[in-house]
Amino acid sequence: xxxxxxxxxxGPYSVPNALERVEEGVWxxxxxxDRVALVNAGPVGDYxxxxxxxxxxxxxxxxxxxxxxxxxxxxxxxxxxxxxxVGREVDAQPGAGEILKVxxxxxxxxxxxxxxxxxxxxxxxxxxxxEGHLWITTLREKTLTQVQTSDWATKQVIPLPYGRAHGVVRxxxxxxxxxxxxxxxxxxxxxxxxxxxxxxxxxxxxxxHGLSAWDDGALAYCDATSGWVVVIRPAAASAQLNxxx
Numbered sequence: 001x002x003x004x005x006x007x008x009x010x011g012p013y014s015v016p017n018a019l020e021r022v023e024e025g026v027w028x029x030x031x032x033x034d035r036v037a038l039v040n041a042g043p044v045g046d047y048x049x050x051x052x053x054x055x056x057x058x059x060x061x062x063x064x065x066x067x068x069x070x071x072x073x074x075x076x077x078x079x080x081x082x083x084x085x086v087g088r089e090v091d092a093q094p095g096a097g098e099i100l101k102v103x104x105x106x107x108x109x110x111x112x113x114x115x116x117x118x119x120x121x122x123x124x125x126x127x128x129x130x131e132g133h134l135w136i137t138t139l140r141e142k143t144l145t146q147v148q149t150s151d152w153a154t155k156q157v158i159p160l161p162y163g164r165a166h167g168v169v170r171x172x173x174x175x176x177x178x179x180x181x182x183x184x185x186x187x188x189x190x191x192x193x194x195x196x197x198x199x200x201x202x203x204x205x206x207x208x209h210g211l212s213a214w215d216d217g218a219l220a221y222c223d224a225t226s227g228w229v230v231v232i233r234p235a236a237a238s239a240q241l242n243x244x245x
Contacts, residue, residue: 001197002235005205008220010048010227012037012055017224018066018076018123018167018210021245025053027066027104029075029210031224032084034060036073036107041215056107060100061091065167066210067134069126070149072110073102074134076121097121099136101149113152117141123178123211125168128244135175137165144168144177144188158193161186167211167221172243178208178221185211185219185232199232206230213242 011019013030020027021041029036037055044050058075062084065076076099077092090109092098097115102108115121119140127133127146133155138145142163146155162179169176174187174196185208187197199219201208206223208230214220217240219232234241 001199001239001241003199003232003241004235005201006231006233007206008229008231009042009044009050011222011229012039012049012052014227015224016210016222016227016229017064019212019220019222019229020066020068020073021212021214021220022068026050026212026229027068027073028222028229029058029060029063029066031063032081034058034063034081036063036066036075036102038104056102056104058100058102058107059088059090059109059112060102061088064120064122065124065137067124067126069128069131069134070101071104073104074124074126075100075102076124076136078120078122095119097139099124099134116145116147116152116154117143122164122166122209123168125170125175127170129170129172135168135170137168137177139163139165144175144193146190156190158188158190160188160193161195166209169211169213169219169242171213171241176211176219176241178211180208183208185221213245215245217242217245
């Protein structure tokens with residue numbers, strides 16, 4: 001798919017690894033401190049950042065994904081955080097990813113569940129097409145797994161074309177998945193995982209990590225290395241990359 005890229009602003013943290021666009025602004029999660037900030041989507045100030053409305057702590061560790069649904073934030077803990085900071089008792093164990101449902105007002109953990117197949121996790125997405133479900137990048141198996149939030153039962157599993165799957169966005173057509181090392185974002189059929197479309201992120205643009213639906217049918221991603229938040233818009237005015245915003 002032909003698209004355009006625009007660097008919007010820099011995240012409020014040094015290592016923004018996940019983001020979610022909401023009506024009030026943009027939630028951005030930091031991989032180092034595991035704090036989550038709600039910032040404005042604009043305007044951009046002198047230092048390339050936008051106004052920070054508030055932030056919350058979390059019990060997450062090595063935060064690598066985020067979703068919004070059921071009046072909560074969902075955070076993906078990609079194992080322990082000892083590489084980045086002093087460990088805590090609440091941190092996930094080495095090599096054992098976890099998903100946390102978090103109160104967006106306080107950061108309190110409302111629910112905590114293991115990654116369905118074990119191993120690590122990067123991107124997650126609340127399914128706004130099939131409510132009551134999450135999509136989780138199950139990295140050890142190189143798959144994308146859909147689970148029910150009520151009982152954590154696995155509904156389906158689809159294969160991924162590459163390793164290091166990161167941000168995820170569900171649409172009414174399929175599900176977009178970032179593969180960071182390959183610098184591609186693939187649109188996959190949710191029934192069998194076949195590729196429906198793809199976006200190539202050129203080397204001239206920041207590296208894609210977290211992914212979110214964005215305004216006017218666009219997508220946006222964050223780069224944990226450079227700190228940039230980048231919007232992706234279809235070149236064709238009539239095209240849409242997401243149906244929700």
